[in-house]
Amino acid sequence: MRKTQAERDRADLERRLEVLKLPVVPLEHHGFLTPLDRAAMEGEPEAVGVGPDGTAFAVWRHREESRRKQVTWHFGGKEVAGAIDVETDLRVSFVQPLPEGRVVLVAARARRGAPNGEVWTRDGGLERRGHLGDAIEELQTTPSGKVWAGYFDEGALGGAGPEGHGLARFNQDLTVDWLYPRGAGLPYISDCYTLNLQGETAHFCPYTDFHIQSVSGDKVTDWGASPYQFAHSMLVSGADRAQLGGFGSEYDAVTLLRIDRDGVRRVGGQCRIVLPNGIEAQRLRYTCRGSDLHAFGKWGKWYRTSLDALSAVAGAAEV
Numbered sequence: 201m202r203k204t205q206a207e208r209d210r211a212d213l214e215r216r217l218e219v220l221k222l223p224v225v226p227l228e229h230h231g232f233l234t235p236l237d238r239a240a241m242e243g244e245p246e247a248v249g250v251g252p253d254g255t256a257f258a259v260w261r262h263r264e265e266s267r268r269k270q271v272t273w274h275f276g277g278k279e280v281a282g283a284i285d286v287e288t289d290l291r292v293s294f295v296q297p298l299p300e301g302r303v304v305l306v307a308a309r310a311r312r313g314a315p316n317g318e319v320w321t322r323d324g325g326l327e328r329r330g331h332l333g334d335a336i337e338e339l340q341t342t343p344s345g346k347v348w349a350g351y352f353d354e355g356a357l358g359g360a361g362p363e364g365h366g367l368a369r370f371n372q373d374l375t376v377d378w379l380y381p382r383g384a385g386l387p388y389i390s391d392c393y394t395l396n397l398q399g400e401t402a403h404f405c406p407y408t409d410f411h412i413q414s415v416s417g418d419k420v421t422d423w424g425a426s427p428y429q430f431a432h433s434m435l436v437s438g439a440d441r442a443q444l445g446g447f448g449s450e451y452d453a454v455t456l457l458r459i460d461r462d463g464v465r466r467v468g469g470q471c472r473i474v475l476p477n478g479i480e481a482q483r484l485r486y487t488c489r490g491s492d493l494h495a496f497g498k499w500g501k502w503y504r505t506s507l508d509a510l511s512a513v514a515g516a517a518e519v
Contacts, residue, residue: 216449222472223513225454225505229476231276233500235260236283241270243499247305250487250494251297252343252397255281256502259292259305271295271303271320274502284324290316294339296347298372302327304347308336312360317347317374330374333363338395340489345372348402350392357390366392366406367415378418386420387411394434394443398490403436405443412441412457412464424463428455435507437491442507442514444473444486444493452481456514469517471510476503 203211233248233256235241241260246269249257255273262268269292272283284303293308301322310316315329316336332339332347335355341347347370355363362368366389367380380389391407402415405426412423430450431443441457441464452474456467473481475497484495484503491507 212449219450219453219470219472222453222470223517224472224474224478225510225513226474226476226478227481227495227503227505229501230494230504231256231274231502232278233258233272233274233496233502234278234280235270235272236280237270240264245496245500247292247295248485248487248496249295249340250489251341252399252489254489254492254494255297256494256496257295257297257303258500259295271305273297276502284320284322286318286320286324286326288318288326290318293336296339296341298341298347299345304341304374306332306336306339306349310334317370319372319374328373330370331361332370332374333361333368334359335363337392340395340397340487342397342400344400346370346377346400347372347374348395348397350395350404350406351389353391353407356392366390367395367402367404369402369415378415380415381420384420386422387413394431394488396434396436396488396490398436403434403441405431405434412459423459426457426464427466428457431455433486433488433493435488435491435493435510437507440467440507440511442510444488454510454514456511468511468515471514471517473505473510 245258247259260270267287290307294306307316317330317332319327337352338350351363356366365379369378371377387409389406394405396403410426410429430447432445435442439459443455458467487494495503
């Protein structure tokens with residue numbers, strides 16, 4: 201029998217009260233993202249991203265001319281490490297570094313065949329445009345300059361371009377390099393959750409089968425079904441995984457997993473991520489790079505934590 205809304209709300213409340221009893225891991229302040237010219241640029245970034253080496257990137261809109269944008273990069277603290285000014289019609293959702301000081305700007309949505317990616321040089325020159333598919337959920341680059349895109353369900357379910365594969369890899373010139381194979385006995389990607397690039401390897405746990413998978417070169421490895429589902433972020437270190445988030449009331453919960461010869465299993469208990477002052481960690485933009493979690497809050501606040509820090513707390517918690 202289908203539950204009523206009141207019954208569902210009660211179940212969510214009870215689960216939330218359980219989650220609130222979990223041990224906590226406070227995020228650590230790492231820095232602030234800010235444009236070079238605060239008077240000319242808006243105070244909230246249009247897009248943020250983290251490169252392979254942990255450098256943060258941000259895109260800022262001009263207050264009066266929407267086509268004018270500034271891309272900044274940051275190592276931590278309050279200083280701006282560098283910036284370039286560009287003019288683009290893209291509604292930028294993702295920013296990532298490429299070799300030789302270039303950056304790639306990408307819009308999440310695109311009409312069929314329409315360019316939604318642009319490569320810009322360190323001098324602010326437009327080098328190339330390309331189509332990376334519609335409905336991009338996450339986008340990251342590798343040290344060699346490969347561009348990985350994971351897609352959400354509006355693109356993955358029946359999209360005519362690369363989005364129809366759920367996961368795609370592009371070259372630096374934004375041409376397709378590799379597509380997640382269909383009909384190869386692998387889980388179907390309806391929504392590419394938890395994309396995390398570690399070096400040149402991509403890790404992910406997609407909806408709806410929620411299998412932990414990785415791609416190195418053109419080889420896809422299916423490590424098995426995750427015992428925890430609906431996580432929106434995943435940290436990676438060797439055979440260990442930490443999945444962050446879950447359905448409804450578990451949005452800030454962390455679950456530890458380990459891959460062994462028998463598949464994927466849970467290890468330890470759970471913990472909960474909070475802000476440095478203990479306040480609930482809500483409305484943050486998360487990016488996972490290997491074993492490091494980056495979180496960006498309002499007005500450019502930049503927080504970090506790591507799989508080691510999460511494991512130290514959740515691993516010792518009661519199951």
